[in-house]
Amino acid sequence: MSKISNLDYAALNLSGENYLQWALDTKINLRSNELGDTIIKGNNETDKNRYRAISIIHHHLIEGLKDQYLTMENPLDLWTALQRRYDHHKTMLLPKARHEWKNLRFMDYKSVDEYNSILFKIVSMMRLCGEEVTEKELLDKTFSTFHSTNVLLQQHEMRPIGTSALPEANEAEKKDPKECNHVHDNNKSHGKGHSRFKGRGRDSYGQQGNHNNRGRGSIRGRRNYGRG
Structure with a gap:
């Protein structure tokens, strides 16, 4: 069969290792086309919308995987089958993400951008696995792992322009x-x-x-x- 082309996002692999990201991308794609209800139980979507939805899902399956579900014409049935097959990846990916989150330290990175890149990658994986991470937890994680010599610098860099310095910064800015x-x-x-x-x-x-x-x-x- 010909290679899949013109994809809006990465196709689901046969191993299912990218299932969580694929499921999120598929939901977004369906909703942007006003087809999000087609994969919800008890929906009353028209046959036209269901076929449009099944076409999008099929198009974003790797060839070997698509062949296994070729006869399914209801997007909800296909969505449920794939979920049962690959949703267990959460149980493997979540512990790893939690471990990386626990051991993440700002002082181990050379720049703020490098740290933020790793931080949000870990947080995104945790959220995909159903783990809630609040904005307060993000801030606490960052400030709690500062090196003592970098606290003042980072407070200056990270606070919005025009706002007053934190009390700690004011004290540190005083003369010796x-x-x-x-x-x-x-x-x-x-x-x-x-x-x-x-x-x-x-x-x-x-x-x-x-x-x-x-x-x-x-x-x-x-x-x-x-x-x-």
């Missing part, structure tokens, strides 16, 4: 505590000095200078006196 303490202490020292010598600061410096000069003069006088 030692530097802050140093400046604070200096201010205290200047303050005390100003209050202590207020009104005579210049005199004090002058007196100190004169005292030094007098001391030098005294020494010189003693030396001269001794020579005389």
